Amino acid sequence: MASVILPSGHLAPSESRPGRFGVYGGRYVPETLMAALVELEREYDAAKNDAAFQAELAGLLKDYAGRPTPLYFAKRLTEQLGGAKIYLKREDLLHTGAHKINNALGQGLLARRMGKKRVIAETGAGQHGVATATVCALLGLECVVYMGDVDMERQELNVLRMRLLGAEVRGVSAGSKTLKDAISEAMRDWVTNVRTTYYLLGSALGAHPYPTMVRDFHRCISREMKEQILEKEGRLPTAVIACVGGGSNAIGAFYEFIPDTQVRLIGVEAGGRGTALGEHAARFSGGAPGVLQGTYSYVLQDEDGQIALTHSVSAGLDYASIGPEHAALHDSGRAEYTSQDDAAALDAVVRLARTEGILPALESAHAVAECLRLAPTMAAHDILVVNLSGRGDKDMGILARELNIQGA
Amino acid sequence: MAILFERKPGLVVYLTAGDPSLEVTGAIALEAIDAGADVIELGVPFSDPLADGPVIQRAMERALARGTRLKDVLALAAEIRAARPAAGLVIFSYLNPILRYGMHKFADEAAAAGVDGVLVLDLIVEEAGEYLAEMERVKLAPIFLAAPTSPDERLEAIATHSKGFVYAISRVGITGTQQSLTAEAASLVARIRRWTQLPVAVGFGISNAEHVAQVAEFADAAAIGSAIVELIEKSTPEAAPGAVARFIKGLHLPEAALAR
Numbered sequence: 047m048a049s050v051i052l053p054s055g056h057l058a059p060s061e062s063r064p065g066r067f068g069v070y071g072g073r074y075v076p077e078t079l080m081a082a083l084v085e086l087e088r089e090y091d092a093a094k095n096d097a098a099f100q101a102e103l104a105g106l107l108k109d110y111a112g113r114p115t116p117l118y119f120a121k122r123l124t125e126q127l128g129g130a131k132i133y134l135k136r137e138d139l140l141h142t143g144a145h146k147i148n149n150a151l152g153q154g155l156l157a158r159r160m161g162k163k164r165v166i167a168e169t170g171a172g173q174h175g176v177a178t179a180t181v182c183a184l185l186g187l188e189c190v191v192y193m194g195d196v197d198m199e200r201q202e203l204n205v206l207r208m209r210l211l212g213a214e215v216r217g218v219s220a221g222s223k224t225l226k227d228a229i230s231e232a233m234r235d236w237v238t239n240v241r242t243t244y245y246l247l248g249s250a251l252g253a254h255p256y257p258t259m260v261r262d263f264h265r266c267i268s269r270e271m272k273e274q275i276l277e278k279e280g281r282l283p284t285a286v287i288a289c290v291g292g293g294s295n296a297i298g299a300f301y302e303f304i305p306d307t308q309v310r311l312i313g314v315e316a317g318g319r320g321t322a323l324g325e326h327a328a329r330f331s332g333g334a335p336g337v338l339q340g341t342y343s344y345v346l347q348d349e350d351g352q353i354a355l356t357h358s359v360s361a362g363l364d365y366a367s368i369g370p371e372h373a374a375l376h377d378s379g380r381a382e383y384t385s386q387d388d389a390a391a392l393d394a395v396v397r398l399a400r401t402e403g404i405l406p407a408l409e410s411a412h413a414v415a416e417c418l419r420l421a422p423t424m425a426a427h428d429i430l431v432v433n434l435s436g437r438g439d440k441d442m443g444i445l446a447r448e449l450n451i452q453g454a
Numbered sequence: 455m456a457i458l459f460e461r462k463p464g465l466v467v468y469l470t471a472g473d474p475s476l477e478v479t480g481a482i483a484l485e486a487i488d489a490g491a492d493v494i495e496l497g498v499p500f501s502d503p504l505a506d507g508p509v510i511q512r513a514m515e516r517a518l519a520r521g522t523r524l525k526d527v528l529a530l531a532a533e534i535r536a537a538r539p540a541a542g543l544v545i546f547s548y549l550n551p552i553l554r555y556g557m558h559k560f561a562d563e564a565a566a567a568g569v570d571g572v573l574v575l576d577l578i579v580e581e582a583g584e585y586l587a588e589m590e591r592v593k594l595a596p597i598f599l600a601a602p603t604s605p606d607e608r609l610e611a612i613a614t615h616s617k618g619f620v621y622a623i624s625r626v627g628i629t630g631t632q633q634s635l636t637a638e639a640a641s642l643v644a645r646i647r648r649w650t651q652l653p654v655a656v657g658f659g660i661s662n663a664e665h666v667a668q669v670a671e672f673a674d675a676a677a678i679g680s681a682i683v684e685l686i687e688k689s690t691p692e693a694a695p696g697a698v699a700r701f702i703k704g705l706h707l708p709e710a711a712l713a714r
Contacts, residue, residue, distance in 0.1 A: 052611075053579055053580060053582045053583045054583045072581050073578060073580065073581060074577065074578075075578065076504075076505040076575055077598070077599040077600060077601040077608070077623070078505075078599075078601040078603055078604075078623060078626055078627070080601070080603070080604065081603040081604060081605055082603065220511065221501065221502065227502075229504075230502055230503075230504040233504045234504060234505075234507075234628045237504075237505065237626065237627055237628055239626075240603060240626055241603070241626065334554075336554060337549045337550045337553060337576065338502065339502070339504065340576075345550070347550065347554065350524060350555075351500075351524075351550040351551035351552070351555065352500065352501040352518060352551070353501045
């Protein structure tokens with residue numbers, strides 16, 4: 047019998063192979079994980095076509111998470127900026143405070159369906175960790191969350207929330223002590239406990255099937271956006287703007303608009319505090335194609351292929367690589383990617399809070415910052431939809447310090 | 455220059471190149487070969503070694519802090535090859551440093567350095583098209599990992615595309631020491647042998663003479679990494695080569711091949 051597994055190329059474009067987005071994506075993992083990834087792909091494909099699974103997920107998204115989320119017309123902000131009409135997709139109103147719950151519910155149900163009793167996750171800003179801890183509490187699953195020491199310190203509120211929810215939060219002191227290192231440590235745990243443990247990855251990253259599966263669980267964002275904007279305006283938006291760390295909220299906000307080529311898709315990366323390597327997380331302007339943590343995509347790296355340190359005021363955008371589907375959308379030109387720096391994001395938090403009474407997460411504030419820049423350059427008939435991926439309560443410590451807000 | 459295990463069990467020794475320095479790694483490699491190592495795996499340090507436990511992570515951090523680069527590891531390989539023409543020599547790396555260097559250039563230079571084979575930890579057979587073509591072009595042996603979790607169809611592909619030897623992972627998990635060898639390792643090696651005549655080396659968690667003796671019962675070679683890297687960490691640079699040689703002699707390998 048001839049071997050059924052054939053070598054293919056990491057540089058060979060292959061649209062027909064699952065898990066490839068142009069040349070990007072794929073599976074770059076230690077052999078020990080391959081059986082688990084194949085099993086996960088099979089189970090996910092089965093769940094996709096399982097009416098009972100989909101009905102349970104839809105019910106939880108509606109009654110537990112709070113979908114559909116509103117598409118809110120930001121009237122005062124629109125008037126102040128004097129250009130495009132601005133709409134905010136209110137993912138920040140979801141249970142646990144960010145879009146992350148969409149994926150955590152989907153994968154949590156999948157873990158239960160696969161009979162896995164132990165769930166592990168990584169988290170950067172803590173929103174995915176909180177969403178995972180929440181779903182594990184709901185489904186009665188053991189939960190361990192890996193989080194970089196730097197992120198635990200700057201997003202302490204979310205650490206406390208996870209622990210209250212019954213999750214074990216394990217600090218990671220390696221490398222930059224941020225999201226990248228948390229993912230590596232979660233993968234080490236998974237390699238060791240692969241037979242009993244479900245890895246609930248929180249972004250559209252990693253080895254196949256994660257980028258596809260995570261995107262599918264967030265597709266509801268753009269599906270709702272499309273229905274809602276057609277209902278309110280009778281036409282599609284001029285542009286959709288989303289922040290991009292790993293890229294889960296952005297791919298969710300973009301996906302249903304990809305065939306509508308008149309709609310600009312704008313991803314906003316973290317410009318950090320400078321353009322030198324190590325000072326930002328703008329993968330498309332500062333990175334090059336490479337392999338990090340299971341997938342082939344743009345990676346911030348030095349000339350030896352060592353992964354670069356990153357910086358962003360927002361823990362959720364502070365990552366050296368980007369989801370592979372974004373890499374393909376970038377290369378094809380279908381989506382545009384730009385960056386906003388720490389200062390612009392902080393300004394955007396204040397502007398949105400004081401104009402609309404909405405406190406965005408620092409991550410989402412990067413998308414708001416791009417909207418503040420873009421809207422005045424556009425005409426009154428243009429429509430901008432900003433994906434407000436999360437709320438900013440978790441950032442109060444950073445905001446108080448950076449904006450010199452006094453407490454008691 | 456070939457990967458040969460002339461006695462059973464053979465010994466594969468992993469060293470993180472550049473820890474504590476390239477010069478000392480070179481000296482350790484020569485001592486290790488003279489003490490009985492059949493194959494030296496030169497580990498290329500990487501910033502994000504997600505298949506490695508804390509011992510090798512620390513070694514890689516030290517090597518990177520000293521500025522160790524892939525081209526330096528290839529130069530070191532050439533020196534070891536010149537000094538010990540008969541020893542087996544394998545480059546052990548994560549994929550990204552090789553991609554960044556250029557697969558074609560890496561293959562040329564690894565072959566020119568006199569390396570026998572290459573093992574890329576995070577490259578599975580399905581993604582290895584260009585890599586296999588380059589290895590074939592320069593006649594280097596691609597060595598793939600086989601895991602206890604690999605089903606038979608994966609073992610078949612791994613065995614079919616490996617050359618030199620097949621590296622069987624003794625247990626699920628990352629690199630690092632363990633108390634005892636599980637029955638998993640023997641059963642994995644037996645399954646691999648259904649698909650290939652190549653020698654099978656068993657690694658991950660092999661750290662002492664007892665483990666090596668157990669491996670001898672069912673495999674062709676034992677691969678030792680973290681135990682030796684930890685010994686180097688605890689030794690002074692001057693003492694490290696001698697300490698590694700004594701450690702290898704303490705494994706009580708059969709005398710037959712030590713004449714080399």
